[in-house]
Amino acid sequence: MSTATAKLLHGEPLSLDDRAEVDSLVVGARTVGARVDLISKGDDPQHVHVIVEGFACRYKLLPGGQRAIVGLFVPGDVCDVHVGLLGVMDHAIGTITECLVKRIPHQEIEALMVKRPPIRRALSWSTLVDEGILRQWLTVNGRLRSDERIAHLFCEIHARLTAVDRAGRDGFQLPLTQEDLADMLGMSAVHVNRVLQVLRSREIVTQQDRWLRFPDRERTVAFAQFDPDYLHMKPRAGGAA
């Protein structure tokens, strides 16, 4: 079962047949280097992108040169299912790490959605979840303390990676720089650095090599006020153990 299938199963039960269909979509993915745009602002994209492996993000650049990251893609995520309706992109999508990416013509996706209603529902579910994540980021960035914000983001990434079986029980490999984190959280990189030190000293998280761990996951979740309901995951029989 592909990563994309694993993710979609959290939203909609899919028959073995449907799963095979989704799996076949992502064969022949190509490798894209780190820090490369998949879609640039101003493009009129004709392809849906599936991130099979690696981390990518949506971002906006402001006139002042500042960057805001307004979305994170982890393995299994699908970018812009309904692309092609809007015309010109008002932001860009770029890789963070090296990624395995499959480009799919949007007509192909639309044909599939017509042919296979469960897949249509699964894809629509995933866009609704994306919207929910956006709302949660807005909430968290606007109303939580900066230490809680960082911890909340880590909890979210952990939950999303767990859904596609890319995380350990108490941590995951974090490929984001402190500057990436800052641009997601609306903070300065320097402040991210200092707050991270506090989180480590309080053992809310630990960091070794590239792994971020929660010594006490319950405690971190409570600290971050993390409630995963906004991810709308229905743990399914047949999913990852």
Place this chain on the structure above:
Amino acid sequence: MSTATAKLLHGEPLSLDDRAEVDSLVVGARTVGARVDLISKGDDPQHVHVIVEGFACRYKLLPGGQRAIVGLFVPGDVCDVHVGLLGVMDHAIGTITECLVKRIPHQEIEALMVKRPPIRRALSWSTLVDEGILRQWLTVNGRLRSDERIAHLFCEIHARLTAVDRAGRDGFQLPLTQEDLADMLGMSAVHVNRVLQVLRSREIVTQQDRWLRFPDRERTVAFAQFDPDYLHMKPRAGGAA
């Protein structure tokens, strides 16, 4: 032509026939008082809501009792076209002013989308725009100064009201309290108050009665770094003059 039709025309040309169909959807809207929930957190909603008149918002309440407003509805806006796919609401939708609201069973919307592809495209366009607005709020709230943030929000509201012919050339009636603004902008109400005073003293905006005006719209737009591309409006012949 109804307000909802006026809004949708900015995304997709609709035949007179399609317009009539949309118009007929919103007959029999009911009046809802100010500060009333249309949908509460935890509900499993079966209806799409159309705000025919008035202001409403999406909001989240945090454990600490703080509120975050994560979306604003103005006349013509449709809430949750794809409702019913997600199950339980992770946030609430409530009125700000007294509103005229039409509730539409989601099956009816789905049937209409099947029967009338242009209407399906128009509604899908509107959900994509909602997502674009969310991304813009995240960007602005994370990376602009507080005075720019407030000005940006005013520019957005003006643009959206203009699309449904509810604004004057240089201003509009603003029914939001400073606390509402604060919860949209991720600021404290006290700070909104003080920054507003600065904006008024610099004549970025003026406020009299309940009207908010831009003495020099170009200047305010530049000050706010407001670029309406994220609203994806294609001004159409046949729309408001």
Place this chain on the structure above:
DNA sequence: CGGTTAATTGAGACCACTCAACGGCTGTGG
């Protein structure tokens, strides 16, 4: 080993918050 990117540190300034109090307007009931 040199070059580059990322993480860390310090200092100082300013932004934005909280708490608390006060003023103004409006609708209601006596």
Place this chain on the structure above:
DNA sequence: CCACAGCCGTTGAGTGGTCTCAATTAACCG
């Protein structure tokens, strides 16, 4: 008509959070 309550806007004082700029150390790559 007036008194009152309640909501909203405004103000002051003081604190803490967060930023910027710049310099330093550490980690990584070829």
